[in-house]
Amino acid sequence: MQLASARAVVTGGVSGLGFAVAQHLVAHGGKVALFDVNEDKGAAAVAELGEANARFFKTDVSNEDQVAANVAAAKDFLGGLNTAINCAGILGAGRVLGKTGPMTLSHFSTTVMVNLVGSFNVAKACADVMQHNEANADGERGVIVNTASVAAYEGQIGQAAYSASKGGVVGMTLPMARELARFGIRVMTVAPGVFWTPMVDGMPEDVQKSLAATIPFPSRLGQPQEYADLVAYILTNTYLNGETIRLDGATRLAPK
16 A cells, blocks of 8 residues: 555544554555544644544544544545555553452453444444445555553553553454455554654653663663654565564563
8 A cells, every 4th residue: 555545544643643644644645534532632633633634533442423423424535545554542550459448340340441442343343335446556555553552461460451452453464464364454453552642742851761771772762753654664574474573672571
């Protein structure tokens, strides 16, 4: 796929990793539909990207009917749909046995619903549209890129819900890629390390510095543009399929 031909749904698309992807695609001639819940940031994102290139759709990724309706509307705006980038996610931090008692099941299930079920929900709705696209020379009709985390492999204390949700994203990558291969739809996942996102931006400076110090090289937080660069490469390299790529500066998370 050429980036100029990308017609993309980007979840979590108004900030952080998702917005970096949207910026990159638009800069290279693509068009994006931004799925997110933050209307103020959505309006600002569209203003920056241009109304001809981007449109905001208020979307709860865990809502099946809403996602299906917004994917259909996004296809109309984009003039087609061949790309889905899942960046929407919540941290869902909390100990299994906290100071006030066990983690509530609703806390755990909400994290899984947004991060895992939401990713699947958007992926399958977009794949349903992509299967009808005209294939390119390689037989490709679309690309889905999900976002996991290094916490899928080395979850820290307090990350049981988050790690479970991201581990599920990693786990569904290969079987989904195998199933959708007959339609010419590739499925990939990126597992970022510690990136400079709004979640990290809200942490105290000393915490940010301590996080950066744990990364072997380069010893700094990842930049959203570096995530966007990798996603763009995945889109353009047709032989990448069914795999999760760590993007983490060789970091391995400590227990806490």
